[in-house]
Amino acid sequence: MGRFITTTLAGAALALICSQAQADQLEDIKQDGEIVVGVKQDYKPWGYLTSDGELAGLEIDLARDVAERLGVELELVPVVASNRMQFLSQGRIDLIIATMGDNEDRREVVGMIQPNYYAGGTNVLAPKSVGLEEWSDLDGRDVCALQGSYYNKRVTQLYGPNLVAFAGIPEVTSALQNGNCVAFLYDNTWIESQLASDEQWADYEMPFETEDPQAWSIAVPLEELDGPYGQKMSEIVTDWHKTGFLIERNEANGIAPSPFLQEMHEKLK
Template sequence: MKAILKLTLGVLLASTGLASADTLEKIAAAGKIVVGVKNDYRPWGYLDASGNIVGLEIDLAKDIASRLGVEVELVPVVASNRMEFLQQGRIDLIIATLGDNPQRREVVGMVEPNYYAGGANVLAPKANGLKEWTDLEGKDLCAIQGSYYIRETTQKYKANILAFAGVPEATAALTNGSCVGLLYDNTWIESQLASEGSWADYEMPFVTEQLQPWAIAVPLAELDGPYGLKISEIITDWHKTGYLIEANAANGIAASPFLEEQHEKFK
């Protein structure tokens, strides 16, 4: 299998006229691709009852590994360290609800097309009576370190942000009353409210803002090289065949208008 992958790399190099395929060569030599994923973001990436990381993005990581003919190694990441891990070479790829914006494009290689999309909203106790974003002014609002929507929410609505390292810490602060709500991605909030559990007394009271596509990321220097092009080819095929729509449904996630639009575009 490794010999086949190395032959494929040679074809990629010849067809692109580029001199380097460092990460693809590393993956082939190791027989595995190391992917940074979330383990606290149900149902995109989370721990099941056996302690295994599962979810939509884990399915995507496994599919990429299968197409490259290698195994997959999953490394848990959070918003504050995922790009750093990629830069340091600790992971080969990010598939971790990474919002695509110009600032991040200066740090890592955001592969196109984007594979998902989400926006900012708030998970809050119904008893807090939040109705509009402007109700956040002067109030303590929990959030996750490194989230792209913190800056605009702070500047626009004058909320006092309490930033935590991960979802468990932030949700613990929310449930013990340390903040009026949790600022997070609407996709995650919707999935929590739709599931049976401890969120029956909570709501997502606002209209979702700051809509942003999500990107799979490779090292910046390899975005336009064989590695970045190969990942782009795979994502394009996901949209073309409807694989992402099927994987989305298989993980119990509500139908995504973004995925439908991309399928129509690429099919």
């Protein structure tokens, strides 16, 4: 009986320690008076650098709202697809808000917050002169892509392009415009935004039917997902949908209406 009591007390103590550890990050953020958020700086209009060198965009608005709700200052750290999860796991940032698709592989590395806050799919940006019509037209051809994008493996397996991967969008778009690849494999949301607003893409198109729709998630460290920090972020995202804040900021940033945002608003309002 004594051993059972001792074991039980030890288990309870361990549970208390784990609970306190989970609460540490949210409390640390509040005590430090600052939250560090990883964002894109090359994904206009979700996250980009203005002519004044300031970060702006829809996801920057979301990061500012998180900081305001927590009553802390905001530090923004530029990230790319290939390093954002690493930065979070290493403690270099507290939160990811960086056009990150939610999938099972990533859920094993970082804490994907539910509900999701946005959604996109896979397509390509290509010169009209190339004449791409079907996904199968990519077979055996050089296609530019971003390192770490979730759709790279799928598209390679299905359609057989030779992917030429780069770390950032400026490098990719430069290669595309220099004719080093026939298309840029990327998220349809970014492509549609560029075609609608940037004259440099007047001779380009998004030729395919968008495939593999995937929801986006903000992310906390994996060990924080079910603790107070993860729960707080889930409450914030839920409120973004419920109040229509995401729809309002989407429109304010000049982004076309999102069926996903409308559906989530109707569901949660």
